[in-house]
Amino acid sequence: MAKSAYIHIPFCEHICHYCDFNKVFMQGQPVDEYLEMLGQEMRQRVNKNNELDTIFVGGGTPTALSAKQLEKLCREINENLPFSQGEFTFEANPGDLTEDKLRVLKEHGVNRLSFGVQSFNDELLKGIGRSHKSKDVYSSVESAQKVGFTNISIDLIYSLPKQTEEDFRDTLKKALELELPHYSAYSLIVEPKTVFYNLMRKGKLSLPSQEQEAAMYEVLIETMEKYGVNQYEISNFAKAGYESKHNLVYWDNNEYYGLGAGAHGYINGVRYSNFGPLKKYMEPIAAGKVPTIQEHSVTREEMMEEEMFLGLRKTEGVSKSVFIEKFGCPIESVFQSSLEEMQNRKLLLVDDERVALTKQGRFLGNEVFQSFLGVI
Numbered sequence: 001m002a003k004s005a006y007i008h009i010p011f012c013e014h015i016c017h018y019c020d021f022n023k024v025f026m027q028g029q030p031v032d033e034y035l036e037m038l039g040q041e042m043r044q045r046v047n048k049n050n051e052l053d054t055i056f057v058g059g060g061t062p063t064a065l066s067a068k069q070l071e072k073l074c075r076e077i078n079e080n081l082p083f084s085q086g087e088f089t090f091e092a093n094p095g096d097l098t099e100d101k102l103r104v105l106k107e108h109g110v111n112r113l114s115f116g117v118q119s120f121n122d123e124l125l126k127g128i129g130r131s132h133k134s135k136d137v138y139s140s141v142e143s144a145q146k147v148g149f150t151n152i153s154i155d156l157i158y159s160l161p162k163q164t165e166e167d168f169r170d171t172l173k174k175a176l177e178l179e180l181p182h183y184s185a186y187s188l189i190v191e192p193k194t195v196f197y198n199l200m201r202k203g204k205l206s207l208p209s210q211e212q213e214a215a216m217y218e219v220l221i222e223t224m225e226k227y228g229v230n231q232y233e234i235s236n237f238a239k240a241g242y243e244s245k246h247n248l249v250y251w252d253n254n255e256y257y258g259l260g261a262g263a264h265g266y267i268n269g270v271r272y273s274n275f276g277p278l279k280k281y282m283e284p285i286a287a288g289k290v291p292t293i294q295e296h297s298v299t300r301e302e303m304m305e306e307e308m309f310l311g312l313r314k315t316e317g318v319s320k321s322v323f324i325e326k327f328g329c330p331i332e333s334v335f336q337s338s339l340e341e342m343q344n345r346k347l348l349l350v351d352d353e354r355v356a357l358t359k360q361g362r363f364l365g366n367e368v369f370q371s372f373l374g375v376i
Contacts (some may be wrong), residue, residue, distance in 0.1 A: 002124045002267055004054040004249040005046065005081060007038070009062040009073070009262030010278070013096075015275055016129040026064050030278065034261070035069065039076035041259050045267075046081055053086040053247035063096040067104050074108030087112055087151075087245040095136035100219055102147040105366060112151040112244075113144055114184075120174040121167055124160055129195065134174070151242060153182035158220065159213040160188055161206050168216045169223070176227045181242035185220050186235050214363055221362070232315045234357075234365055253303070253310045261291075262286050269303075271296045300327070301376040304334055308355075309369035317349070317356025338371040 011026040011034075055077065065073060077083075089112040090105055095111075105113075120127055120134040137154070144152055154175055158168050175183060188207070208216070224230075224237045232243050233251060249256050258265030260265045262276035272295045275281040298306070304327055311318035323331045333338065339355065342348035347361035347368050363369050 001050055001215075002255040002257055002265075003050070003052055003254040004056070004246055004254070005052055005083075006060065006246075006256060006258050006260075006263055006265070007055065007057045007077065008258070008263040008274075009057060009065065010034075010060040010261050010276075011064050012059065012061045013064050013131065014095075024060075024278065031065065031069055032072070033282065034278060035072050035076060037285045038073070038260055039080055040285050041291060042076065042080035044285070044288075045259065045265075046257055050081050052081055052083040054088070054249060055081065055083055055086070056089045056091075056246040058091045061093050061096065062090050063092040063101060063303060067098065067100040070101055070104045072109070074104060074110070078108055080338050083109075089114055089244070089246060091266075092140070094132040094140040097140055097143060099143060099147065102144055102149070106147050106149065111149070112153070113149050114153040114155065114182075115140060117154040117175065118157045119160065119163075119167075119172045121163075124163060124167065127161055138178075141180070151182070151245075151361065152180050153184060153244070154178070154180060156183065156185040157188050158185060158216040159208050163208060163216075165212065165219060170218055172220065172223045176223065176229070182236070182238045183224065183229060183245065184236050187217065217363065221359075230314050230315075234362055238372075248314075251310050251313050253307050266298075269298055271298055303327070304373055304376060305374075308335065308372040312355070312357055312367070312368060315356065317354045319354050321353070334376060335372055338375055342368055342371055 010024055011029060011031060012024070013026055057073070057077075062073075063070070088110045090110050092115050094115055094117060115137065116279065117137050118128065118130060120137065122133050125133065126326065141152060141154075156171060156175060156309045158171075172185075194314065221231060229237045229239060231237050233247070236247065238244070255266045255268070256273070257267065258274065260274065261278055261281035262274055264271065264273045266272075272292050275284070276295045280293075282290045304323075307323060308318060308331075320331055327334075338350065339350055342361070343350055346358055347364055349356045349358050349361075357365060357368060
């Protein structure tokens with residue numbers, strides 16, 4: 001039973017060079033009509049009797065909406081989703097959130113903000129197509145705290161073009177000096193259909209080597225530990241009690257609604273995705289239908305594989321008792337050979353209660369996850 005909802009706002013003031021999410025330039029777009037249709041999709045899809053625990057509004061850039069549009073979006077959410085208390089997150093760009101917008105969010109029950117900071121180096125920010133500068137991070141965090149937000153997270157990206165280990169250390173130091181309760185840090189992945197992908201194909205993208213990337217990840221883990229911020233997932237770190245409840249829904253392989261253009265959801269054993277282009281998303285809703293472009297009924301075998309490769313992202317790993325509860329059999333009876341191979345390579349830790357990545361395993365996570373695919 002789904003206890004969470006992800007809501008996608010595809011509008012942006014500008015497009016970053018690495019972004020492959022479903023997004024469009026905001027200018028001249030039917031934003032108000034989109035918000036209407038989004039409310040309608042909520043009414044069509046969501047079971048009103050099933051109280052939600054988390055809502056996450058992502059994008060695009062949700063905070064690119066005007067204060068009035070944000071108010072409309074929050075009203076649609078409050079009126080159409082069965083949610084009274086829990087974790088309610090909005091993604092935001094530094095520099096986007098005026099005091100008006102912050103007050104709208106606060107008044108409508110939003111209690112967590114996630115800022116896309118990426119780096120504290122203005123040169124690097126410019127090079128990846130971000131429009132904010134590091135000074136905007138400080139003013140945005142300060143404004144959010146002034147309005148009463150305490151649960152604030154920032155996202156960082158490392159292994160950026162021309163980034164050095166020293167530069168990443170500096171970014172981490174500045175991020176941690178803000179003393180926020182949550183941090184995410186991801187290595188850059190160059191995705192097709194992005195500016196960076198086109199540059200890479202032309203040989204015009206200078207990226208750090210794999211060794212430099214691994215060194216930055218090591219710096220990340222060590223620095224977070226030094227500042228007392230606990231690593232609870234491969235790329236996520238939090239002070240006790242501030243782990244992202246919404247993201248844990250994904251890593252615990254639980255079900256959730258995906259609402260909005262290009263959103264993905266997982267309901268009643270079916271993974272689905274919505275149409276991405278705005279017109280194609282809105283047309284079926286206007287005709288009283290759900291805007292699904294694709295559906296996949298997840299088999300029991302796939303569910304078991306997902307339980308492993310999603311759950312192993314968490315520092316605490318996959319619980320053996322939860323696995324038995326979900327599938328009626330022990331992990332060992334399904335994945336014995338993979339477990340043995342990864343243990344022998346010192347990439348997995350297996351005890352009576354759980355299966356988890358070792359520290360070395362965190363650096364080779366994808367290899368470990370791969371070992372659980374296609375073996376049943």
